[in-house]
Amino acid sequence: MKVSKSIYDVAELLIDSHHGIYIPQFFAEQFADQLTDEEKEDLSDPYNEYYWDTWDNVLNKIFIYEGKEFTLWHDDDLWLVPADATFEIDFD
Numbered sequence: 001m002k003v004s005k006s007i008y009d010v011a012e013l014l015i016d017s018h019h020g021i022y023i024p025q026f027f028a029e030q031f032a033d034q035l036t037d038e039e040k041e042d043l044s045d046p047y048n049e050y051y052w053d054t055w056d057n058v059l060n061k062i063f064i065y066e067g068k069e070f071t072l073w074h075d076d077d078l079w080l081v082p083a084d085a086t087f088e089i090d091f092d
Contacts, residue, residue, distance in 0.1 A: 007073055013078075014030075014078045016077050023074065023078050024046070025046060027078060028058075031063055035058070043055065058072070059073075062083050065080055069083035071083055
């Protein structure tokens with residue numbers, strides 16, 4: 001019998017969806033020390049032409065939070081996912 005975890009079984013909510021288009025900006029403020037100057041600049045304003053492209057790149061990076069490595073998962077909320085976690089994503 002195979003038991004698979006969902007991403008939500010291993011993820012920790014970081015920023016909830018009520019922040020809408022400002023989630024990347026809030027993230028950049030919280031994790032400024034782990035972003036490049038260019039990433040911080042691009043994510044400082046949701047109306048910046050590079051905002052969403054930069055955000056897509058940031059979503060593929062590894063971050064340190066409370067001494068542990070995490071990746072990001074952005075559905076409507078922003079989640080921290082342990083970098084070493086295994087899970088299945090069901091897109092149905």
